Amino acid sequence: MVNIGDVARAAGVSRSTASYALSGKRTISPAVRQNVERAVRELGYIPNAGARALATSRTDVIALLGQFFDDEFAPAMLQYILGITDRARELGFDTLLVTESDGVGALTRIASSRMVDGFVLLNVSESDERLAALRSVPQPAALVGLPADPRGVDAFDLDFDAAGRLMVDRLHETGHREMILVSQPEHVVERGGAYVWRLADAARARAKEHGIRLHHVFGSSHQPDIGRDLDAVLDAHPAATGLLLNNEAAAAALPSVLATRGLSTPSDISVIGRYSDEFARTFSLPFSAIDSAADLLGRRAVERLVSRVRSEAPAHSHVVDLIAPLIDDRGSIAAPPPRH
Amino acid sequence: MVNIGDVARAAGVSRSTASYALSGKRTISPAVRQNVERAVRELGYIPNAGARALATSRTDVIALLGQFFDDEFAPAMLQYILGITDRARELGFDTLLVTESDGVGALTRIASSRMVDGFVLLNVSESDERLAALRSVPQPAALVGLPADPRGVDAFDLDFDAAGRLMVDRLHETGHREMILVSQPEHVVERGGAYVWRLADAARARAKEHGIRLHHVFGSSHQPDIGRDLDAVLDAHPAATGLLLNNEAAAAALPSVLATRGLSTPSDISVIGRYSDEFARTFSLPFSAIDSAADLLGRRAVERLVSRVRSEAPAHSHVVDLIAPLIDDRGSIAAPPPRH
DNA sequence: GGTTCGAATCGAAGCGGTTCGACAGATTCG
DNA sequence: CGAATCTGTCGAACCGCTTCGATTCGAACC
Numbered sequence: 001m002v003n004i005g006d007v008a009r010a011a012g013v014s015r016s017t018a019s020y021a022l023s024g025k026r027t028i029s030p031a032v033r034q035n036v037e038r039a040v041r042e043l044g045y046i047p048n049a050g051a052r053a054l055a056t057s058r059t060d061v062i063a064l065l066g067q068f069f070d071d072e073f074a075p076a077m078l079q080y081i082l083g084i085t086d087r088a089r090e091l092g093f094d095t096l097l098v099t100e101s102d103g104v105g106a107l108t109r110i111a112s113s114r115m116v117d118g119f120v121l122l123n124v125s126e127s128d129e130r131l132a133a134l135r136s137v138p139q140p141a142a143l144v145g146l147p148a149d150p151r152g153v154d155a156f157d158l159d160f161d162a163a164g165r166l167m168v169d170r171l172h173e174t175g176h177r178e179m180i181l182v183s184q185p186e187h188v189v190e191r192g193g194a195y196v197w198r199l200a201d202a203a204r205a206r207a208k209e210h211g212i213r214l215h216h217v218f219g220s221s222h223q224p225d226i227g228r229d230l231d232a233v234l235d236a237h238p239a240a241t242g243l244l245l246n247n248e249a250a251a252a253a254l255p256s257v258l259a260t261r262g263l264s265t266p267s268d269i270s271v272i273g274r275y276s277d278e279f280a281r282t283f284s285l286p287f288s289a290i291d292s293a294a295d296l297l298g299r300r301a302v303e304r305l306v307s308r309v310r311s312e313a314p315a316h317s318h319v320v321d322l323i324a325p326l327i328d329d330r331g332s333i334a335a336p337p338p339r340h
Numbered sequence: 341m342v343n344i345g346d347v348a349r350a351a352g353v354s355r356s357t358a359s360y361a362l363s364g365k366r367t368i369s370p371a372v373r374q375n376v377e378r379a380v381r382e383l384g385y386i387p388n389a390g391a392r393a394l395a396t397s398r399t400d401v402i403a404l405l406g407q408f409f410d411d412e413f414a415p416a417m418l419q420y421i422l423g424i425t426d427r428a429r430e431l432g433f434d435t436l437l438v439t440e441s442d443g444v445g446a447l448t449r450i451a452s453s454r455m456v457d458g459f460v461l462l463n464v465s466e467s468d469e470r471l472a473a474l475r476s477v478p479q480p481a482a483l484v485g486l487p488a489d490p491r492g493v494d495a496f497d498l499d500f501d502a503a504g505r506l507m508v509d510r511l512h513e514t515g516h517r518e519m520i521l522v523s524q525p526e527h528v529v530e531r532g533g534a535y536v537w538r539l540a541d542a543a544r545a546r547a548k549e550h551g552i553r554l555h556h557v558f559g560s561s562h563q564p565d566i567g568r569d570l571d572a573v574l575d576a577h578p579a580a581t582g583l584l585l586n587n588e589a590a591a592a593a594l595p596s597v598l599a600t601r602g603l604s605t606p607s608d609i610s611v612i613g614r615y616s617d618e619f620a621r622t623f624s625l626p627f628s629a630i631d632s633a634a635d636l637l638g639r640r641a642v643e644r645l646v647s648r649v650r651s652e653a654p655a656h657s658h659v660v661d662l663i664a665p666l667i668d669d670r671g672s673i674a675a676p677p678p679r680h
Numbered sequence: 681g682g683t684t685c686g687a688a689t690c691g692a693a694g695c696g697g698t699t700c701g702a703c704a705g706a707t708t709c710g
Numbered sequence: 711c712g713a714a715t716c717t718g719t720c721g722a723a724c725c726g727c728t729t730c731g732a733t734t735c736g737a738a739c740c
Contacts, residue, residue, distance in 0.1 A: 001452070001478070003726055014690050019728060026729095027687060046452035050399065051726035053390030054695045061436070061455075068422060075415030075622065082408060085439040094455070096401070097437035099425040112341070112386035115401075115434070138341070222621040252592075252624045259599040281562040282413070283623050284592045343696055354720050359698060366699095369718060391696035394725045 002043045010039035053114065062088055062305060063096045063116040065103055065130065067123045071185050071221040072193070073248040076294065079276060080122055080144060083298025091306045093117070103130045111137040117309045120144065120301050124155070125192030140308035142301040146194060150320050154304045154313075156297045159322035160195045163290050164202030166325050167272045168212065171242040175335045176270060178213040179242030180233055182250045186218040199246050199274075215240065219247045227253045234261065241336035245273040251285045266334035277328050287332040290325045297323065342383045350379035393454065402428055402645060403436045403456040405443055405470065407463045411525050411561040412533070413588040416634065419616060420462055420484055423638025431646045433457070444473045451477040457649045460484065460641050464495070465532030480648035482641040486534060490660050494644045494653075496637045499662035500535045503630050504542030506665050507612045508552065511582040515675045516610060518553040519582030520573055522590045526558040539586050539614075555580065559587045567593045574601065581676035585613040591625045606674035617668050627672040630665045637663065 008018040013032055020026040021036040028036075039045070053059045064084055068074050085095045096116055100106040107130055110116055117139060121130060124145030134141050135152050143150065146157040171179055181203055183189070189196045200216055207214035217233050220226040226249045234240075234257070245251045251273040258264065265271050265287065273280075273289035280289060300321060307313045327333075348358040353372055360366040361376035368376075379385070393399045404424055408414050425435045436456055440446040447470055450456055457479060461470060464485030474481050475492050483490065486497040511519055521543055523529070529536045540556055547554035557573050560566040566589045574580075574597070585591045591613040598604065605611050605627065613620075613629035620629060640661060647653040667673075 001454070004728095005726080015727080016691075016729075017689055020689085023728080026689090029688060032688080044452070046449060048394070048726050049453040049455040050390045050393030051695090052728080054388070054394055054697085054725090055727045055729080057695080059390065064437070073622070074422075075418055078415055078418040078421075081418075081421075081437070082414075082439055085437055089438075089440055094450070095437050097404070097421070097425055097435050098429075099422055100429055109386060110434070112384070113389040114341070115389040223624045223626070227624070249622055249624075252622065256595050256599065256624065256626075259596065282415070282589055282592065284563045284567070284589075284596060286563070286596075344698095345696080355697085356699075356721075357719055360719085363698080366719090367717060372718080388696050391725090392698080394727090395696080395698045397725080 001048075002045050003048065004045070006043055007036060007039045007045045010043060011035040057114070058309075059115060059117055060092055061094045061096055061116045062118045062120060062302070062309075063098055063110050065098045065107065065119060065121045067103060067125075068099060069188070069191070072123070072188060073221065076248060076275070076279065076292065077122065079278065079292075079294035080298045083295035084120055084302050087299040087302040088306070091302065093302075093306060104133045107133045107137065111139055118142070118305045120298075120305055126194035127192055140305060142305040142308075144297050144301050146198075146320065146322070148194070150318065152318060154301070154308070154318050155320045156301045156304070157195070157322055158290075158293055158297070159324055160198035161202035162322075163274060163325035164199040164204075165206045166290065166327065167199075167244045167274075168203050168206040168210065168214065170272065170327060170333060171244075171270055172207075172210045172212055174270065174333060176212070176242040177336075178215075178237065178240045179207075179244060180215045180217065180237055180240045181244040181246065182217055182219045182230070182233065183246050184218065185221050185247075188221075189218070196246065203244065213240075219250045221247070221249045223249070223253055226250050227257055230254060230257045231261075241269055243269055243271045245271065245287070245289075248273075248275050248279070248285075251275060251287060251289070252283055255284070255286065265332040268337055270334055270336070271332040272327065280328070280330065286330055288327055288329045290327055293323055341388075342385050343388065344385070346383055347376060347379045347385050350383060351375040397454070398649075399455060399457055400432060401434045401436055401456045402458045402460060402642070402649075403438055403450050405438045405447065405459060405461045407443060407465075408439060409528070409531070412463070412528060413561065416588060416615065416619065416632065417462065419618065419632075419634035420638045423635035424460055424642050427639040427642040428646070431642065433642075433646065443470045447473045447477065451479055458482070458645045460638075460645055466534035467532055480645060482645040482648075484637050484641050486538075486660065486662070488534070490658065492658060494641070494648075494658050495660045496641045496644070497535070497662055498630075498633055498637070499664055500538035501542040502662075503614060503665035504539040504544075505546045506630065506667065507539075507584045507614075508543050508546040508550065508554065510612065510667060510673060511584075511610055512547075512550045512552055514610065514673060516552070516582040517676075518555075518577065518580045519547075519584060520555045520557065520577055520580045521584040521586065522557055522559045522570070522573065523586050524558065525561050525587075528561075529558070536586065543584065553580075559590045561587070561589045563589070563593055566590050567597055570594060570597045571601075581609055583609055583611045585611065585627070585629075588613075588615050588619070588625075591615060591627060591629070592623055595624070595626065605672040608677055610674055610676070611672040612667065620668070620670065626670055628667055628669045630667055633663055 008015045021028045021033045119141040121143045124143045141153045143155040184196045219229045271287040273287045348355045361368045361373045428435050459481040461483045464483045481493045483495040524536050559569045611627040613627045
């Protein structure tokens with residue numbers, strides 16, 4: 001394998017000169033620079049990553065720490081992942097994908113071995129164990145998800161409070177007065193899936209302001225359970241005219257549940273979900289929904305992380321970036337049917 | 341950060357002795373070994389990955405090269421990915437996830453920089469450009485997907501020929517005599533998505549043997565197009581009593597298409613898909629289906645790759661491992677309705 | 681016309697591991 | 711009992727790259 005010594009020899013200069021010619025960190029005569037560049041091209045020289053890391057203490061690799069649970073909607077994770085790997089590459093970084101269940105162990109192992117320049121954490125929970133480990137580690141980090149205490153790191157998430165309010169407001173202004181919110185399974189919340197209750201609490205508070213009846217239930221994450229859950233809650237609240245779904249599995253199951261009950265949207269019932277347009281089109285989820293903005297969040301997190309790695313961001317101030325929710329209207333929202 | 345010199349000093353030995361004590365490559369007295377191990381524990385020593393890579397020419401990292409297309413079912417990719425990262429970690433390897441659209445460029449860059457010990461290629465097509473690059477690179481590779489010429493690499497895939505035959509056989513023995521096969525979009529095939537026509541050709545051949553009418557169509561990968569496609573093909577072949585779906589989006593769209601037409605499975609029409617159980621349960625795909633075995637294939641590929649990295653597998657013989665298709669029966673297969 | 685300065689280049693050291701050869705001391709063997 | 715062998719340890723070299731002085735040379739300055 002060709003190394004910088006080969007390049008230097010081919011260009012007729014010393015190794016250090018070859019290095020400077022490529023990095024531009026010292027002035028090099030145009031003639032020499034061109035010789036070096038030609039040698040690089042002809043020999044197909046690409047620096048040895050390990051050697052460079054050893055010399056510079058930089059690897060140009062970031063770690064992406066995922067957390068995958070059976071009872072959460074794993075496929076949605078891929079959208080975050082792709083946003084992150086793609087943006088990282090654009091900025092000159094490769095991505096180490098870490099999916100170990102022992103997130104804390106993985107974090108310290110990878111940090112101490114200096115394999116990466118920084119961390120992106122996915123699916124961060126309310127009081128995420130990984131945060132403490134993160135703070136004792138030299139590399140910077142960016143989170144996707146909002147923990148209770150985001151001090152010392154940058155956090156990026158959808159504004160779930162605003163999302164809860166937006167859902168309720170939209171149905172309220174369309175004339176609905178009784179609605180059902182279906183959240184993720186309860187143990188997602190217990191595990192610290194803060195976004196679930198951030199949305200639910202905000203929705204509840206806003207419903208109260210408007211004088212709206214809002215029934216809140218937790219739904220399963222898989223068929224056939226979630227289908228039964230939906231049937232049960234529709235039975236329990238026959239007067240509800242709106243359905244808010246903060247649960248992708250519920251959105252996937254709903255069409256056939258509605259068909260079986262002889263209901264259609266939006267004439268009989270209005271529906272607002274929360275998932276991406278990509279998902280809606282792939283999985284036949286024909287409901288208006290708040291986009292989860294996975295790609296955008298991933299990209300923002302990486303950009304911030306990279307600017308920290310390059311010491312471009314102020315070291316002691318950290319951002320919490322909550323992006324505003326938007327409804328993609330697919331026609332499942334309308335005035336409630338007239339009462340009789 | 342603590343290095344092996346610190347450990348050696350704490351244990352009162354030389355650096356080389358500390359190294360040997362940890363690697364076990366030379367005999368070391370029990371007393372010294374214990375001192376070194378204690379020092380490691382107390383100091384929290386973890387070797388510097390770059391330095392180790394430089395010295396050993398091994399990184400304990402593998403690269404996972406994905407290819408993601410808008411018109412393929414991206415979320416399914418996550419199942420392969422998780423199988424691979426998890427198994428790799430069990431075997432002591434971390435995984436670099438590479439999603440660049442320029443797969444060949446990424447491959448040569450990463451190979452030449454010696455960042456990884458081997459490659460897993462996902463979504464390998466009939467005449468995959470990356471294969472040529474792969475053969476000129478020192479690291480071994482394992483493929484998920486079957487190219488026309490798998491020489492020099494190990495390939496793992498579902499046996500799509502057998503899958504095509506299995507679908508047809510199953511409906512045939514249940515009494516069906518006319519059926520429709522819905523494949524992935526045509527440009528997936530043109531791009532080299534060999535699995536599409538491997539299944540289709542085998543199904544066609546088997547149908548011919550049985551004297552069955554098999555109509556083959558390519559379907560879109562997203563709503564609302566795929567819904568229209570399904571409607572059109574059902575209109576075109578009103579006598580067909582079986583539907584074979586080698587297209588996940590079609591499976592997702594089918595329930596509402598059938599509901600609209602007033603059809604139900606399996607009494608009016610039998611359906612066999614091809615996707616994982618996990619998908620069926622998450623996305624409400626209530627059809628019997630051949631499991632795509634993503635997790636298993638990913639794990640197999642990694643195991644083989646790691647044994648090559650460790651030079652345990654014979655260097656000049658390579659395997660093609662096609663795993664046998666199995667139908668998960670979810671009750672969408674039955675005898676066709678009586679003719680009238 | 682000697683000093684000063686800047687441009688261009690080189691040699692050597694260092695990053696943190698692993699590994700080869702040497703060696704001292706204890707054991708075994710003929 | 712001297713020679714051969716084994717055990718356990720050490721020092722030095724090396725992996726490939728970056729970077730810090732040091733050096734040379736020509737131009738600018740007074």
